[in-house]
Each structure stands twice: as structure tokens, then as C-alpha cells.
Amino acid sequence: MSAVKKEDKNWIEVGQIDDVPKLGARVIKTDDGNIGLFRTADDEIFALRDECPHKKGPLSQGIVHGKKVTCPLHNWNINLDSGEAVAPDEGCTASFPIKIEGSTIYIAI
Amino acid sequence: MSEKLVVIGNGMAGIRTVEELLKIDPLAFDITVFGAEPYGNYNRIMLSPVLTGEKAFDEIVTHDEQWYVDNAITLHKGKEIIEIDRVNRKVIASDGTQADYDRLLIATGSNPFVIPVPGNDLEGVVTFRDMHDVNIMLDTSKQHKHAVVIGGGLLGLEAANGLMQQGMSVTVVHLMDTLMERQLDEAASNMLRASLEERGLNFLMAAQTETIIGKDRVEKVRFKDGTEIYADLVVMAVGIRPNIELAKKAGIHCERGIVVSDTLQTFDPRVYAVGECVQHRGMTYGLVAPLFEMAKVCANHLAKHGIGRYEGSVTSTKLKVTGIDLFSAGDFTGDETTDELVFQDKASGVYRKLVVKDNKIQGAVMYGDTIDGTWYFDLLRDETDISDMRKNILFGQAHLGDSGHGEENRVAAMSDTAEICGCNGVCKGDIVNAINAKKLLTLEEVRAHTKASSSCGSCTGLVEAILANTVGGDYSTAPHLKPMCACTDMTHDDVRAAIVNKELKTVRDVMTGLEWKTSDGCAKCRTSLNYYVVCAWPKEGLDDYQSRFINERVHANIQKDGSYSVIPRMWGGGTSPKELRAIADVAEEYGVETVHVTGGQRIGLYGLKKEDLPTIWKKFSDAGMVSGHAYGKALRTVKTCVGKEWCRFGTQDSTHLGVELEKMTWGSWTPHKFKMAASGCPRNCAEATIKDFGVVCVDSGYELHVGGNGGVKVRATDFLCNVKTEDEVLEYAAAFMQLYRQEAHYLERTAPWLERVGLSYVKENIVENDEYRKELAALFRESQKYMQADPWAERANGTDKHEFEPIATITVGKTATTA
Numbered sequence: 001m002s003a004v005k006k007e008d009k010n011w012i013e014v015g016q017i018d019d020v021p022k023l024g025a026r027v028i029k030t031d032d033g034n035i036g037l038f039r040t041a042d043d044e045i046f047a048l049r050d051e052c053p054h055k056k057g058p059l060s061q062g063i064v065h066g067k068k069v070t071c072p073l074h075n076w077n078i079n080l081d082s083g084e085a086v087a088p089d090e091g092c093t094a095s096f097p098i099k100i101e102g103s104t105i106y107i108a109i
Numbered sequence: 110m111s112e113k114l115v116v117i118g119n120g121m122a123g124i125r126t127v128e129e130l131l132k133i134d135p136l137a138f139d140i141t142v143f144g145a146e147p148y149g150n151y152n153r154i155m156l157s158p159v160l161t162g163e164k165a166f167d168e169i170v171t172h173d174e175q176w177y178v179d180n181a182i183t184l185h186k187g188k189e190i191i192e193i194d195r196v197n198r199k200v201i202a203s204d205g206t207q208a209d210y211d212r213l214l215i216a217t218g219s220n221p222f223v224i225p226v227p228g229n230d231l232e233g234v235v236t237f238r239d240m241h242d243v244n245i246m247l248d249t250s251k252q253h254k255h256a257v258v259i260g261g262g263l264l265g266l267e268a269a270n271g272l273m274q275q276g277m278s279v280t281v282v283h284l285m286d287t288l289m290e291r292q293l294d295e296a297a298s299n300m301l302r303a304s305l306e307e308r309g310l311n312f313l314m315a316a317q318t319e320t321i322i323g324k325d326r327v328e329k330v331r332f333k334d335g336t337e338i339y340a341d342l343v344v345m346a347v348g349i350r351p352n353i354e355l356a357k358k359a360g361i362h363c364e365r366g367i368v369v370s371d372t373l374q375t376f377d378p379r380v381y382a383v384g385e386c387v388q389h390r391g392m393t394y395g396l397v398a399p400l401f402e403m404a405k406v407c408a409n410h411l412a413k414h415g416i417g418r419y420e421g422s423v424t425s426t427k428l429k430v431t432g433i434d435l436f437s438a439g440d441f442t443g444d445e446t447t448d449e450l451v452f453q454d455k456a457s458g459v460y461r462k463l464v465v466k467d468n469k470i471q472g473a474v475m476y477g478d479t480i481d482g483t484w485y486f487d488l489l490r491d492e493t494d495i496s497d498m499r500k501n502i503l504f505g506q507a508h509l510g511d512s513g514h515g516e517e518n519r520v521a522a523m524s525d526t527a528e529i530c531g532c533n534g535v536c537k538g539d540i541v542n543a544i545n546a547k548k549l550l551t552l553e554e555v556r557a558h559t560k561a562s563s564s565c566g567s568c569t570g571l572v573e574a575i576l577a578n579t580v581g582g583d584y585s586t587a588p589h590l591k592p593m594c595a596c597t598d599m600t601h602d603d604v605r606a607a608i609v610n611k612e613l614k615t616v617r618d619v620m621t622g623l624e625w626k627t628s629d630g631c632a633k634c635r636t637s638l639n640y641y642v643v644c645a646w647p648k649e650g651l652d653d654y655q656s657r658f659i660n661e662r663v664h665a666n667i668q669k670d671g672s673y674s675v676i677p678r679m680w681g682g683g684t685s686p687k688e689l690r691a692i693a694d695v696a697e698e699y700g701v702e703t704v705h706v707t708g709g710q711r712i713g714l715y716g717l718k719k720e721d722l723p724t725i726w727k728k729f730s731d732a733g734m735v736s737g738h739a740y741g742k743a744l745r746t747v748k749t750c751v752g753k754e755w756c757r758f759g760t761q762d763s764t765h766l767g768v769e770l771e772k773m774t775w776g777s778w779t780p781h782k783f784k785m786a787a788s789g790c791p792r793n794c795a796e797a798t799i800k801d802f803g804v805v806c807v808d809s810g811y812e813l814h815v816g817g818n819g820g821v822k823v824r825a826t827d828f829l830c831n832v833k834t835e836d837e838v839l840e841y842a843a844a845f846m847q848l849y850r851q852e853a854h855y856l857e858r859t860a861p862w863l864e865r866v867g868l869s870y871v872k873e874n875i876v877e878n879d880e881y882r883k884e885l886a887a888l889f890r891e892s893q894k895y896m897q898a899d900p901w902a903e904r905a906n907g908t909d910k911h912e913f914e915p916i917a918t919i920t921v922g923k924t925a926t927t928a
Contacts, residue, residue, distance in 0.1 A: 012917075012919055013917075014916055014917040014919070015916045015917055019911065019916050020916065021654075021655060021911065022655065023629060023655040023656075024655045026911060026915065026916035027915045027916065028915060028916055028917045028918070028919060029915040029917070029918040029919070030918070030919050030920065030921050031920050031921060032921050034915075037916060040629075041628060041629050055669070056671075057671070058667075058671040061659040061663075061667060061671070062632070062659070063631075063632040063635060063636070063655070063656070063658070063659075064629070064655070065627065065628075065629040065630055065631050065632065065635065066627060066628050066629055070631070070632035072658065072659040072667055073667070073669065074560075074564075075563075075632060077631075077632075088547075088557050088558050089557075109919075109921045
């Protein structure tokens with residue numbers, strides 16, 4: 001979550017913070033696959049490619065806790081900020097920059 | 110600035126405590142560790158395999174120097190602390206090094222006992238305690254022939270076996286007339302001795318050492334009766350004494366060990382002690398499992414998380430001599446108030462003895478085949494009433510109707526390619542390699558690294574056995590009272606009780622009220638907590654959907670490709686042309702690839718898109734159909750046969766009964782899935798005897814059966830009782846379900862729950878106590894008032910819309926054209 005202006009990025013508006021349930025997620029559909037949009041207990045928003053590095057489970061369907069999400073298929077834990085799997089599991093899924101202005105969420109893809 | 114923690118003793122207990130502390134609060138202390146030995150931390154238990162040559166020293170190092178650097182711990186190795194200055198709160202090492210402390214942890218372990226006989230200081234006389242001893246033994250074995258090991262206990266036999274492997278001729282000298290008398294009874298001890306003699310060890314029993322003879326180095330050992338034997342090496346392995354000199358000198362109260370409280374504090378509350386050097390509630394321990402339990406509690410207290418208490422350990426023993434399986438736990442001697450259950454097959458080398466008092470296991474001794482050791486040990490620690498399985502218990506868990514892994518129970522004999530975990534495709538070799546390469550010590554760690562036993566859990570016993578075989582016995586035992594997960598130290602039972610007593614009605618309240626260590630819990634505890642809240646407070650408790658697993662959140666079953674399956678309810682397995690037409694219409698309209706009849710007499714549609722679910726449910730809702738809860742830890746199905754309405758053998762209307770059962774119970778959340786069946790006659794076509802609750806109709810009424818399941822481990826039900834009327838069946842079913850709902854742990858099916866609490870317990874509450882049965886049934890029916898709103902109809906009408914729709918749809922292409 002960065003309020004710093006990065007003019008070189010194409011920020012795309014995707015919705016309001018309250019459209020995403022606390023400790024929950026929503027899906028952004030794109031022509032290049034789904035992106036999971038996650039909201040933590042203290043209203044931080046993160047975006048990850050909606051594919052677990054393990055067996056491509058849809059992370060957006062997992063349980064969010066702290067800054068992590070547990071994949072619904074085989075319970076891998078993925079860090080929301082980096083997309084890295086929590087050790088001892090190994091793997092990484094792509095993460096996307098997010099910007100919040102007021103209560104509006106923007107993503108750069 | 111952080112407070113300073115000084116640890117005296119760089120062994121397993123001290124470092125385990127530091128590790129636990131780092132897990133909870135890595136920044137709580139500046140940590141300094143003093144160790145007398147010139148190494149990082151190594152696994153002392155594994156000295157035996159180093160002696161036999163099965164392992165190299167590098168392989169048993171658990172924390173190399175880099176680990177201390179990585180965790181910002183100051184390590185003073187090879188520096189022995191000689192003084193604790195409690196007034197100025199500092200410790201002083203033999204070379205003059207000093208360190209200040211705010212908290213001090215004493216983990217000085219124990220010293221081997223050297224018997225006071227002349228000649229015990231000759232060259233070639235050693236103990237078996239550290240790497241230094243092992244190096245002397247290995248060097249001696251290269252130049253000399255005759256070894257004498259004094260002490261026929263665990264340590265002595267491991268030393269003797271090791272020296273024999275190194276080519277020495279070894280005689281074990283033991284004061285008593287049976288080996289390992291503190292761990293084994295006479296029968297097992299004799300089998301062990303025979304087996305070791307066969308391998309080439311010599312024994313001198315009931316022999317008291319008088320003198321060790323030699324000029325510069327040892328030459329002979331002479332006994333009280335005047336006999337002498339040649340010896341180039343004498344290993345003293347007669348026992349250990351807690352190393353308390355330093356603590357004593359500092360004025361800390363010691364008896365046999367350093368006396369500590371349940372929080373592992375000595376009489377000086379700034380000073381903690383853990384491991385073999387302590388005396389807790391009158392007990393001292395020389396095994397690893399208690400030490401791990403102490404470390405956890407101590408770390409918790411140091412991090413000021415302090416709700417944990419150490420309440421002592423029940424220990425079990427396993428000999429680390431390759432190819433010899435031996436297990437003992439608890440009090441296996443017994444007295445006039447106990448019974449002995451014994452199974453012995455000398456020719457096959459199998460012996461099992463259980464000491465039982467009031468139908469509870471007090472102790473166990475096993476020789477030959479020890480796969481059930483962990484099971485007996487669990488029964489012992491849980492104080493399970495075994496009266497229901499007394500007749501079969503000696504044959505092992507596999508003979509309690511569980512056909513899971515059949516004969517595959519001697520892990521030592523299994524090949525490396527034998528598949529252990531069928532769910533995740535993990536072979537024995539994978540597990541052994543991971544344990545060795547990553548130095549894993551606990552079942553949890555093996556699960557995390559290999560995934561073995563992390564799915565259905567049926568191979569847990571095998572994985573524990575492999576762990577025990579690979580790293581040594583007492584590691585395998587999980588702590589007696591298992592915390593729910595890493596987010597808390599409380600057990601499932603503690604948490605459930607607190608939810609009721611403290612009236613905690615939301616998951617958040619539970620985590621706050623019970624001082625959860627993590628901000629939002631984890632996927633494991635949140636799902637459990639939500640169930641416990643919903644079960645305890647059906648009316649006013651908050652059902653937190655973000656704490657439900659995806660299937661229960663969206664009321665459909667996620668498939669491996671992220672699509673969903675939809676299975677509408679068919680009451681008692683019956684359907685109609687109208688319902689079938691609705692199913693067919695949905696299947697065609699949504700291009701369903703797979704239409705499948707399930708094992709529970711339902712029709713499933715597979716491969717549906719999440720966003721289509723609400724409109725599909727609308728169609729089913731319009732046809733009068735509701736959710737089948739095939740996705741939930743909930744009442745699943747009531748399977749029936751057609752009963753006396755059609756069948757010439759039918760004795761009762763099992764179909765009608767099944768429908769009534771399902772109408773009463775649908776929608777209820779349970780700790781794990783719950784399946785029922787009603788068969789119209791003892792031919793049992795509805796397979797009622799492998800269900801959680803099964804009814805078999807007979808001419809005189811209804812037989813009720815509980816605690817069965819098919820699946821991973823087939824378990825036939827236990828017979829509960831006979832009843833006369835349908836109403837009674839419903840009452841017993843409601844009461845049984847409610848008891849299970851209230852008392853089982855989340856994700857524990859009725860079968861393991863029943864085995865844990867005992868069938869007698871269930872009978873006492875459901876069959877013998879009419880009043881309580883009625884109360885339970887009433888509680889169940891009350892709860893159902895809030896549970897029987899069809900979740901599909903609700904969602905077809907817009908509930909939780911956000912779950913099914915994307916928040917946004919954007920086109921990015923490869924060149925991000927949208928803005």
C-alpha cells in the first residue's frame with residue numbers, strides 16, 4: 001500500500017475498500033488470468049496472482065490471517081505482501097502494486 | 110534496550126528453550142549462551158548411531174555456529190561457567206569471561222555417575238555422555254580388542270552395541286539379574302538379552318565390580334566374587350546425576366536436582382532451569398520429550414505470555430539398537446490391584462504386556478513389534494477407559510475394525526519405496542531423508558517438510574514410528590496436551606470450556622479473551638473457533654464466514670481446478686421426476702461435463718463456475734430442492750434401503766425413518782462430516798454399520814449403531830442399544846449428535862472421538878441416563894431452529910453476493926492499454 005505518487009504506472013481503479021470483506025478477498029478478472037484482492041484486519045489491501053505456487057489453487061478462496069492467506073487446496077501459506085510461500089514451503093506468486101486514494105483501490109498491472 | 114538473557118548450557122534443553130522463545134518473541138532478549146563443549150549444539154541422543162558408525166558427527170549437529178550468528182545470539186563455546194553472582198546478576202566463566210543477566214536460564218544437564226572403585230581414573234575408563242567420550246571409544250576400538258561396559262540399562266546397551274559394531278569383543282556387566290530393569294519386565298528383558306547374545310554380546314549378570322586393574326591404562330576388571338576379565342576399555346554407563354553444583358554454589362535451592370516450579374523458575378524467580386538438571390514435583394527426567402515440554406513452557410514464561418504450566422511428563426522409552434524394537438511406558442510392574450494383559454509369541458519374537466487398573470492402562474512393555482506403542486501411550490496418557498476393547502487390545506489398533514494399513518506395521522522392515530502417505534504420495538525414503546537432511550525432530554516438522562500425514566492423517570502412526578526409528582524413540586511422542594495450533598497454548602477442550610464459561614460469542618472475542626498469540630489466528634484455529642462458537646451459541650453466536658473454509662463459505666465444494674460441485678439434497682435417498690428434471694435442466698444449461706451418483710445416494714454436478722452458483726441454486730430452489738451440505742462439516746446424507754414398503758425381507762419402514770432423520774438433522778454443523786443410514790433388515794443394504802449413526806431395523810424394533818465410517822480407515826460401528834419406536838430413534842440420534850457436537854474436537858470424526866472417550870462413556874450419557882439424553886436431544890432441536898434456513902435459497906436471493914462476483918473485470922493484454 002503506497003501513497004507515493006508513481007506517475008509512470010498505469011493505475012486502474014477496481015473498487016472501494018468496503019467492497020472487499022475484512023479478512024477476505026475478491027477476484028479481479030483480467031484477460032490474463034485472475035488476480036486476488038485481499039483485505040487484512042487493519043484494512044491493508046494486497047493483490048496477488050490468483051494462483052498458489054504449489055498447484056495453482058485459487059488463493060482468493062483461502063482464509064486470510066495476519067498478512068498471509070492459506071490456500072484452500074493444500075493449506076500452503078502465502079505472504080500477501082511478497083507473494084512468497086511461508087517456509088518450509090517454497091515458491092512465489094506474482095504480486096501487484098496497490099494504491100489507495102480515499103477509499104478507492106487502484107491496481108497497477 | 111532489550112533485557113539480557115544468559116543461558117548456561119549449550120545443550121538440547123537450553124537451545125530448545127531459546128528456539129521456542131525466538132518463535133514467540135525474537136526481540137524480547139539479548140541472548141548469550143555459554144557451553145562447556147567446543148561445539149555448536151548437537152543431538153546427544155544420537156551419539157549411539159555415531160558410535161555404531163551409522164551417522165557422522167556432522168549429521169547430528171542441530172545448530173551450527175551460523176545459526177547463533179543468524180539469530181544474533183552470542184555464543185561462548187568451550188567456556189564453563191564457574192560462578193553465578195546473583196547479587197550483581199552476572200555469571201563468570203573459567204577463563205574470566207563475564208556476562209550480565211536480567212534473566213538466567215540454567216540448563217547444565219546431567220553428569221554420568223562414575224562408580225567409586227579403585228582404578229576408575231585409569232586411562233581407558235570412560236563414561237558415555239558426550240562427543241569427547243565417543244571419540245575416545247572410537248579411537249580405542251581401532252587399537253584394542255576387549256571392551257567392558259558396566260551397566261545394562263538403556264545407555265549401556267547402546268554403548269555395547271556400538272562398540273561391537275566397531276569390531277570389539279564386548280562384555281556387559283550388570284548389577285541386577287535382568288537388563289534394563291527400569292524399563293522392562295523380566296520376560297521382555299530375557300528376550301532382549303537372547304537377541305543381543307545372538308548378535309555376539311556377552312553378559313555378566315548380577316556382577317558387582319570391585320576393582321579396575323591396570324598400570325597406566327586399564328587391563329582387567331575384577332568382581333566381588335573374585336573373577337576377573339580382560340579389558341582394554343571400560344565404559345561406565347550406570348546412570349546420570351543432575352548437574353547441580355553450580356546452582357548449589359550460588360545458593361539456589363536444590364535437592365536431587367535444581368528445584369523448579371510449574372513455570373520452570375527456581376527459588377530465585379529471575380533464574381529458570383530446564384532439562385535434566387531440574388527436579389520438578391519430585392521428579393527428575395533423563396529423556397528428551399519432557400525436556401521439550403519444559404522448554405515450551407519456560408519460553409512462554411520468559412516471553413511474558415505465561416499461561417502455560419508444566420505439569421510433569423509421563424515418559425516412554427525406546428532402545429536405539431538397529432533391528433531391535435522395544436517400547437515401554439508408565440508403570441509396567443503393577444501390584445495386587447492391577448491386571449496384566451499379556452501376549453507372547455516367543456518364536457516370532459513378539460511380546461506385549463499391558464498393566465491395567467480399573468480398565469485404564471497404567472503401563473506398557475513391548476518387544477518385537479512396537480508399532481502400537483504410541484497408541485497405547487496415548488490411551489495411557491488420556492486415561493481412556495478400555496473396557497470395550499479389552500478383548501482385542503493386545504492385537505493392536507489395526508484389529509479394532511480399522512483395516513487401514515493392515516499388516517504394514519513394521520516400519521523398520523519396510524523398503525524405502527514403500528508409500529506411507531497415500532494422500533500426498535510420500536514414501537518412507539522421502540521421510541527418512543527429510544528427517545536426516547533437515548534434522549527434523551517432531552511430527553509437526555515432518556508434516557511441514559514432507560506433507561506426510563498432513564491430509565487425512567491416517568498414516569500418522571506410521572510417520573511417528575519412522576520418526577522414532579530414525580531419530581530415536583522419545584522424540585516421537587507429541588506433548589500430552591496438544592495446543593490447538595501455534596496461535597495458542599490452550600487445548601481444544603480448554604478453549605471450548607472457555608467459550609461456554611466466559612460467554613465468548615464471536616471468533617474475535619475468543620481470540621482476544623483467550624490472549625491469542627497471533628493477530629487473526631490461522632486457517633486451522635479460526636475454523637475450529639467458529640464451529641465452537643456456533644455450536645455453543647446457536648442463537649446469538651456470530652457465524653463468521655471469513656473463518657469458514659471456502660466450501661462452507663460458498664456452500665459448494667471446491668474442486669482441484671477451482672471449479673465447484675453442486676449436490677442437492679435428496680431426502681433419505683429418494684427423488685422424483687420433477688427433481689430429476691430440474692437436475693437435468695441445470696446440467697444441460699450449464700454444460701455440466703460430469704453428472705455423478707454419489708456414495709450417499711445423491712446426484713452431483715461437477716465443474717460449475719462459481720459465479721453461476723446463485724442462479725443454479727435459484728433453479729433448484731424453485732423445484733423445491735435445498736442444499737445437500739455435501740461440502741460441509743455437517744449432516745451429510747441419510748442413506749436408506751426401500752424397507753418393508755417394497756422389500757420382501759423388510760421389517761420396518763426404513764425409508765420413512767431415513768427421511769424423518771434427515772428432516773430433523775439437516776443443516777446442523779458438526780465437528781466433522783456426519784453420515785447416517787437406515788437399513789430395513791439385518792441384511793443391511795444401506796450399509797448402516799459404517800456410518801456415524803446407523804439404524805438397522807429388526808422385527809422387534811430398531812438397532813442403533815454409532816461411530817462407524819468408510820473411507821480412509823474403515824471402522825464398523827459399535828452397537829449402542831435397541832429401541833422400540835421411531836420416535837425413540839429420533840431422540841437417540843439427536844442426543845448422540847449433540848454429545849458429539851459438544852465434545853469432539855473440530856475435525857475429529859465420531860470414530861476417533863468414540864475411541865478416545867470410550868463407548869461406555871457414550872452409553873452412560875445416552876442409554877443409561879434418560880434425563881440427560883432428553884436434555885441433549887432438546888438442546889439439539891433448539892439449535893436446529895437456527896440452522897435450518899436453506900443457504901442456497903438465501904444466496905439465490907442475494908446473500909453474500911460479493912462471494913460470487915468479481916470486484917472488477919479489466920482488460921490488460923500484454924501491453925496494458927486500459928487506464
